[in-house]
Amino acid sequence: MDIVGSIAGWIGDVFDQIRSISLPLLVLALGLHTCETFLNAFAWRNVLAAAYPHRGAEFKPILGAYGGGIALNGILPAQAGTVAMLGLMKAQIRGATVLGVLGAGVVQNAFFLLVGAVLGVVLVVSRPAAFDLKAGWLTDHVLLGGVAVAAAAIVALVLGRRFRDKLAAAEEGAAILATPRRYATQVVAVEAASYAVRMAVTATFMYAYDVPVSARAVLLITAVNSISTTFAATPGGVGTQQALASVVLRNYAPVHVVTAYSLGQQLILTASDVVLGFVLLWSTIGWTATRRLVSREGRARDGRQAREE
Secondary structure, three states: OHHHHHHHHHHHHHHHHHHOOOHHHHHHHHHHHHHHHHHHHHHHHHHHHHHOOOOOOOHHHHHHHHHHHHHHHHHOOOOHHHHHHHHHHHHHOOOOOHHHHHHHHHHHHHHHHHHHHHHHHHHHHHOHHHOOOOHHHHHHOHHHHHHHHHHHHHHHHHHHHHOHHHHHHHHHHHHHHHOHHHHHHHHHHHHHHHHHHHHHHHHHHHHHOOOOOOHHHHHHHHHHHHHHHHOOOOHHHOOHHHHHHHHHOOOOOOHHHHHHHHHHHHHHHHHHHHHHHHHHHHHHHOHHHHHHHHHHHHHHHHHHHHHHO
């Protein structure tokens, strides 16, 4: 009964948020968000097709696995959907290995990691209070920072030598990097378009909730959303997004307006991801397999929580 009540409450919250913004803006935002999903799946397909040519790396099954992973991430914590997505992709491609698909994932995410790092630096510099950082501490501890970087480099070198064979197996997933032009046109260009669409989605929701829209504000909130979802301890990074958004946009709108915008965008997009993702997954592996997958991921989550308690 508690689960049913939670789901019913969540659905009610989603519909409350939907009713709070205009229908044309909602349709525009959801259409753009769906386009972003398809573009990211297409980039995944291109990376995997280069790694495993003529082995089943077709767009439809990759789209189903990608959409299903996003849907699971929307309802399960700790990136459980990402793990399921990688497993589904491996199952769809003949001869694929876990390390190979993981290597493909690194290649597919490289662009987003780079952009996220740049935006993260911009965020820290422009809004240090969001991370409780003081510039004086950074300048006064240059030696300590250098030691930390050197230690990390040594650890990476030792691990690289120890797991050289496994790293070689992962390299098969990065085969597209051997052809830079193909990587640039089939992955980077596609993901750049996806990122532009993502920012358009953010700008649309900001406008819908009466948050002043500017290029700087959109970039800041995009960085916040990327950080909170990448290191999500809760489903979709809920809570973290609202806390960070209220800090980085404090000079743009009142806290209650920013919180309403951030929560509304997250609830609506998560609901869209869950519905679209499960439809795509169902069309790829069938309803029975989809239900079994969701049930297995849910049991795994419950088991982890029980052990932690």
